[in-house]
Amino acid sequence: MLDVVGTLVRLGLAAVWLTSGSIKVSDPGQTYLAVRAYDVLPGGLVHPVATALPLLELALGLFLLVGLGTRIVAVVSAVVLLLLIVAIAQSWARGLTIDCGCFGGGGQVAAGQTRYPQEIARDAGFLALACWLTVRPATRFAFDGWLRSGRAEQAVEERELERT
Structure with a gap:
């Protein structure tokens, strides 16, 4: 059952990164404005940073989609999400009026249009998914599992050869 939950978590976080990265890649000018804001x-x-961030997000999404290096990708995801949460919180604390630009858009907005609590809560939820995968990276339909099973079979074969 936990493998199924983990698989849904992995694919969900992959969808987040792929969506966010795709939107940013498709509008680099807006991404630049969001980072600058x-x-x-x-x-x-x-x-x-505005150039690298969408590429990093796409890479994280692709690695999670195929389940390759899941624990490492989850740790990197957690670090990126923590940085985003801190960036949003510092903007809020400094009284900036910006849209986070997490899923497109971004930059300056009118004073009443900020949504800092919702953005932080959303990213904290994504951070929880990354933490789950850091602690329990084993999921179904993942290259990690295929690679582990291949190494296990190889180790068994090596032991059998040593016995003969």
Whole structure:
């Protein structure tokens, strides 16, 4: 049963990263505006971060989709999500009026249009999924399991050869 839950968690988090990364890749100008709006990076880093973030999200999504390196990808996902939560919280604390840009859009918004509590709660939920996979990365239909079973078979064969 836990493998089924883990599989749903893995595929759900993969969908989050693939959706977010795809939206950002399709509108790099808007992604740039979203990253710049946080006002935490030096000007020279805004463009590299705005370029790399969607690619990282797509990579995380693809690795989770196929179930390859699930624990490592979950840890990286958790770190990225923590950074996003901190970035949103600091924007809120500093009184910035921005849209997080997590799923497209982003940048400056009118004072009454911020949704910081909802954005933090949503990302905290995604963080919980990443934590689940960090603790329990075993899932169904994953390359990790296929690779583990292949190594197990190889170890059995090596032991049998040693006995003869």
